[in-house]
Amino acid sequence: MMKSLEEYKSENGDDFKGDLIEIVDKMEFTEGLNQLIESIPTRAPTLCAGCSHRSAYYAAVKAYQEMGYAKEDMIFASDIGCYTLGISPPYETADYLLAMGSSVGDGCGFSIATNQHVMSFIGDSTFFHSGLSPLVNAVHNKNKFVLTILDNRITAMTGGQPNPGIPVDGMGDEAPAVSIEDIVEAIGVKFMKIVNPHNIKKTVDIYKEALEYDGVAVVIARYPCTLIKGQKKKVPMVIKGNCVKCLTCVKTLACPAISYLNDKVVVDEALCKSCTVCIQVCPNKAIGVKKGD
Ligand code: SF4
Numbered sequence: 001m002m003k004s005l006e007e008y009k010s011e012n013g014d015d016f017k018g019d020l021i022e023i024v025d026k027m028e029f030t031e032g033l034n035q036l037i038e039s040i041p042t043r044a045p046t047l048c049a050g051c052s053h054r055s056a057y058y059a060a061v062k063a064y065q066e067m068g069y070a071k072e073d074m075i076f077a078s079d080i081g082c083y084t085l086g087i088s089p090p091y092e093t094a095d096y097l098l099a100m101g102s103s104v105g106d107g108c109g110f111s112i113a114t115n116q117h118v119m120s121f122i123g124d125s126t127f128f129h130s131g132l133s134p135l136v137n138a139v140h141n142k143n144k145f146v147l148t149i150l151d152n153r154i155t156a157m158t159g160g161q162p163n164p165g166i167p168v169d170g171m172g173d174e175a176p177a178v179s180i181e182d183i184v185e186a187i188g189v190k191f192m193k194i195v196n197p198h199n200i201k202k203t204v205d206i207y208k209e210a211l212e213y214d215g216v217a218v219v220i221a222r223y224p225c226t227l228i229k230g231q232k233k234k235v236p237m238v239i240k241g242n243c244v245k246c247l248t249c250v251k252t253l254a255c256p257a258i259s260y261l262n263d264k265v266v267v268d269e270a271l272c273k274s275c276t277v278c279i280q281v282c283p284n285k286a287i288g289v290k291k292g293d
């Protein structure tokens with residue numbers, strides 16, 4: 001018999017100081033609950049619905065595929081942040097991760113040691129922390145690789161702390177914002193593009209140009225983290241009647257707000273962040289903004 005929190009408190013007092021682990025340890029699960037736990041399908045960790053990192057990865061993959069490159073022609077150097085989740089299918093844009101800032105330096109190394117195309121990904125916070133100095137060396141050593149600075153205007157993975165790129169410090173006080181693009185230009189990078197990665201076509205085009213560039217190419221993929229507080233909830237998407245169930249949206253975009261359930265493709269309105277990327281991805285124009293909201 002599973003004990004309720006009230007029963008637990010009546011036996012142990014309510015001086016448990018919020019230690020839920022202790023409570024759960026002392027719970028006796030019913031056989032039914034154990035069966036339910038065993039029957040729940042496992043779910044791989046994934047980027048949030050509406051996350052701009054997903055859009056950047058979608059565009060990067062589309063770019064190299066449309067250029068005729070195979071996965072084996074590519075090396076994806078990753079760094080430490082939510083975006084390390086690019087390791088999972090369908091993107092597979094994080095082949096390895098060594099240490100904070102390493103995507104830049106070892107991306108350079110791989111670009112010299114192999115004939116593969118190197119794409120490195122680093123977040124804005126990690127770039128400030130330790131991506132700067134290897135970029136200086138990359139320019140000096142005339143390396144050829146594509147570095148994406150995934151600038152979501154926050155330190156998302158550790159809970160939303162500010163970083164030097166935004167005009168607020170850790171105490172919530174006004175602070176000078178340091179411009180990533182000014183730094184990149186000052187270092188001497190000649191190819192630098194700033195893009196909203198939710199604009200898929202534009203981002204794919206920029207990645208194609210960057211992959212062809214003979215030198216250090218920096219793409220700043222800038223869009224605020226979908227979890228930053230205070231963002232207005234917009235109108236969610238809906239799947240229209242002309243959906244042919246090709247599952248392109250489910251399999252190649254993999255937004256957690258879109259599922260294939262009971263023989264239908266559906267959007268979970270509670271999860272949808274209205275980034276509109278799925279509209280751009282559907283080859284049949286079968287996704288649109290929900291009317292009447
Ligand atoms: S990509 Fe478009 S047509 Fe294909 S399953 Fe998704 S909504 Fe339907």
Ligand code: SF4
Nearest residue numbers: 255272273275276278
């Ligand atoms: S608009 Fe589409 S891709 Fe964006 S969060 Fe909603 S369902 Fe996902």
